[in-house]
Amino acid sequence: MAKVAVLGYGTVGSGVVEVLERNADSVKLKAGEEVVVKSVLDLRDFPGDPIQEKIVHDIDLIVNDPEIDVVVEVMGGVDVPYKFVKACLEAGKSVCTSNKALVEAKGPELIALAKSKNVNFMFEASVGGGIPIIRPLNTSLTADKVNKITGIMNGTTNYILTKMSMEGASYEDVLKEAQELGYAERNPEADVEGHDACRKISILTSLYSGKTVKFKNVTCEGITKISNEDFAYAKKIGCVIKLLASSYVKDGKVYAITAPFMIDKNHPLYNVNGVLNGIYVNGNMVGDLMFFGSGAGKLPTAAAVCADVVDCVKNLSNHQEVFWSEEELDLGDTNDEVRAFFVRVKGKDTKKAMDAFSGEINIVELNDLTDEFAFFTEKMTEKEFNESVSKLDMITRIRVDDTVLN
Amino acid sequence: MAKVAVLGYGTVGSGVVEVLERNADSVKLKAGEEVVVKSVLDLRDFPGDPIQEKIVHDIDLIVNDPEIDVVVEVMGGVDVPYKFVKACLEAGKSVCTSNKALVEAKGPELIALAKSKNVNFMFEASVGGGIPIIRPLNTSLTADKVNKITGIMNGTTNYILTKMSMEGASYEDVLKEAQELGYAERNPEADVEGHDACRKISILTSLYSGKTVKFKNVTCEGITKISNEDFAYAKKIGCVIKLLASSYVKDGKVYAITAPFMIDKNHPLYNVNGVLNGIYVNGNMVGDLMFFGSGAGKLPTAAAVCADVVDCVKNLSNHQEVFWSEEELDLGDTNDEVRAFFVRVKGKDTKKAMDAFSGEINIVELNDLTDEFAFFTEKMTEKEFNESVSKLDMITRIRVDDTVLN
Structure with missing residues (x-):
């Protein structure tokens, strides 16, 4: 039997408890053993709720509990969860989280720590909620x-x-x-x-x-x-x-x-x-x-967290490689990106707009809007666009994405 | 370095060779070691093609080659691939296939055999081509x-x-x-x-x-x-x-x-x-x-096969559980299924159709089709539908599916 602690009994945390209970039989089959929530960390008490008997207020009771194999972090925020997750990984427990802020801020460090301890740090639910995308x-x-x-x-x-x-x-x-x-x-x-x-x-x-x-x-x-x-x-x-x-x-x-x-x-x-x-x-x-x-919601997000829990239970003491180093990627400059733009301009001076973009625009007008017009540009860099549009009395611009399925 | 054999140098087989070559660096990173095609089984020769030096005509050269860890079966058909895949698994090699006929006919037996040898039988590409769905x-x-x-x-x-x-x-x-x-x-x-x-x-x-x-x-x-x-x-x-x-x-x-x-x-x-x-x-x-x-195509299907190859290389001597027993599932009877139906009927006797379905139909007529009409039924069992429609001179019927995203 694998024992799990849940940090945070909010929407997702209560969902995790619910999924592991309601689908206990199939989770057991897939994980290879029964998976049971032993402790739930929360500042609050839940008198009258069956969860109360599992509630703890001190993270050390989880970190130092040798029975707990997997910890689910669903508290939100960065600083406190980071401290708690780090302590759990250092104690040789795998951690699963839905916390995108934590993953974005500390992902590679926590993955490296998990690797050094031969456990896992998984975060399927941090992107796309219930949609399998990370795995x-x-x-x-x-x-x-x-x-x-x-x-x-x-x-x-x-x-x-x-x-x-x-x-x-x-x-x-x-x-x-x-x-x-x-x-x-x-x-x-x-x-x-x-x-x-x-x-x-x-x-x-x-x-x-x-x-x-x-x-x-x-x-x-x-x-x-x-x-x-x-x-x-x-x-x-x-x-x-x-x-x-x-x-x-x-x-x-x-x-x-x-x-x-x-x-x-x-x-x-x-x-x-x-x-x-x-x-x-x-x-x-x-x-x-x-x-x-x-992409969100209690049970879909919890289902994704629980899929990580199952994976962690299947791979206790077996780190699953995640390729994400702490080295920062040198991103390209948005000014160099090439795309078309939709632009709204004050007034009705379409000729000026034509001139600013060398005639290569498609004008759109709405009957209701008598003191403005809009247009689409051809594809150009953001830099070129910004230079050209600076000559006009722009109300707003929205980028155009032209991804198509091939 | 992991060595791979490919059974069948057709569309998907040549795609597998191409994917492993073109993405060799990233495949190496993900698999944890270099992945190289050592042998390709085909009845044909490919004179002048660089693949020729890897072509073998005898499956035993692959089955008995201790250097080969993973075998890719992309021949098509059932009987011959079954014989070959079984021999490879028995020899302690993992097998990846895109062959849905083989998987449908022999899947659970080959999974069980792979498990008994502590290797893997994977078949991501057998459904949905390049779409990750099995994993x-x-x-x-x-x-x-x-x-x-x-x-x-x-x-x-x-x-x-x-x-x-x-x-x-x-x-x-x-x-x-x-x-x-x-x-x-x-x-x-x-x-x-x-x-x-x-x-x-x-x-x-x-x-x-x-x-x-x-x-x-x-x-x-x-x-x-x-x-x-x-x-x-x-x-x-x-x-x-x-x-x-x-x-x-x-x-x-x-x-x-x-x-x-x-x-x-x-x-x-x-x-x-x-x-x-x-x-x-x-x-x-x-x-x-x-x-x-x-869902098909040389490179998308090959990419899915190669993802299985990577998984097999990561898990040499580490069977990944697949829950598919040989016990046959007792399927429900289509006659008991409940859905709506679209029906085309000869003639113009809509009243007869109304009577046959107790008035609960929506009639659709096309100007061009002067000697027929059509209708949608309410939801009913196939059995009920077949009984009711037997009273009419039906041209055709198409079932209606009402799946919606919630």
Whole structure:
């Protein structure tokens, strides 16, 4: 029998307990032995709840418990979980986490520590919630070189953008509704400013490049400036606006970005709506792959954490290699990236816009918007775009992504 | 250095050699050692081709070569590959195959043999080509119980149906074109009669149920009777027709089928077109998942085979458990399955159809088709449907699948 401790009895933590109980028989079959939660660390007590008898308030009771083989960290934050995870790994326990902030900040160090102790540090649920993506990258795409990953990796912002797109609701109204439904936090910054998705693409890019991508070095724009007018234009030309977290290799250099993009109906992520996540991967041999599923939620995320628990139990004292070194990857400059842009400009001076872009733009106008117009550029570098657009009285610009399935 | 033998230098076999050469550096990193093709078994010679120096014509040269750790079987057929694979496993070599016919016919026996020799028998490429689906089922969905798998698992038929749907071409014309393009075999029976897809859902269902599903026991209908008139009706009501290979658990019983289905735009497989494959999986904890990608093709299939090779090299003398026993699964009766049906009837006697189905049908008529009409039924068992429809002069019926992402 393998014994597990869970750090944090919040949404995911209680989900982990629930999954291991409800699917105990199949988990036992796959893990090769029974898997039981022995201790749950939480500041709170849960009087009357059966979990109460497993609640501990002192991490040392877990770190020093020789019976505990695997520790699940689902507390959130970085500093405290880092301290706890490190102590558990040092004590020879494997750790599984859904905490993308921890993984982004300390991943390679904790992987190296796990390796030195011949245990495992696993983090499937840190990207894409229930969608298997980390394990497929590490164990299925082993004969491939990844060329590109583009994904909708944040359910909160996708819910907001989908509602705005389909119902014409305002950003503020949908955010408020999402908060009431529990899809968005009271302080939504990490989601709406793109930081959460940016951490996830940083993790995936680190995994396929083998080096460390720090999310603070990745160009990151959120969705707070996306307006109904932007969606009205998008609709007119058959596009939607999605927050994409994306990276790709070009001429040996890796470029990464998290930002809202216009995509058309041929884009593999066009139909990924609501709280769903979708991740597109291109490998140099396998070509295009797509993974869809619940990017968040108690049970889907817990299921991914528990798959890690099963893997850890199967591999007690058998470190599974993860290729992610602490060496920082030298990312390419966003200014050098080549793509098309959608631009809204004040006034009606389309000729000036034509001149600024040497005539190579496609103008879009909406009847309702009498004091502005918009256009799509041809593909150009961000630098060229910024130079050209500086001559105009720009309202906003949204990048265009043209990934298609081949 | 790990040495590999490849049985069969056809499309996939030459792809395996190419992938291992072109991605030699990353394969070495992931496998933990260099992976080199030492021998290639083929009846033919390839004078002038660098592969010639590795060509052998006698399987015993591979079986008895102590240097060879991993054997790739990509010959096709069942009897000869079975003999060869068995001999290789008995000689203590791991085997990777893309051969779904072999896996469907002999999977559990070869898995058990591999286990007894503490080596591995892997078959990721046997379902979904380059799409990671077998490994995610075996290693990522370990904390889940699978409720349902529905997929477009045959690229040839999906290419044909997509062309018929989008261009209004006839079945015969598109099949001929697919044969000229190399998407369909000269004898297309295994594809167009649904046997290939049916073998794949049998394999996946065996894996999630842990018992053996024989494809001959699965209800299987091909696409040869699908006509342009069917697509005209489908178009009118916003549906497409897809060959789905599907199984699900209901009240503890597993039901499996491979057949053409009408699906609407909310179905997760609606946009899986051309030679793409798409596989929907529902787990009791993770909920809905989708996997898309190239279901066939030289390099995508070879990439999946090579991922198995890497896994085998990482796990020489370390059997990876696969839960698939030889015990046959007692499948549920298709007659008991509940779904809606699309029906075309000769003549214009809609009242008779109404009477046959107690009024609970939705009639669809096309202006061009003056001597027939069609309708959708409510959900009912196949048995009930067959009884009711026997009173009518039916032209054809297509089942309706209503899987939606939640």
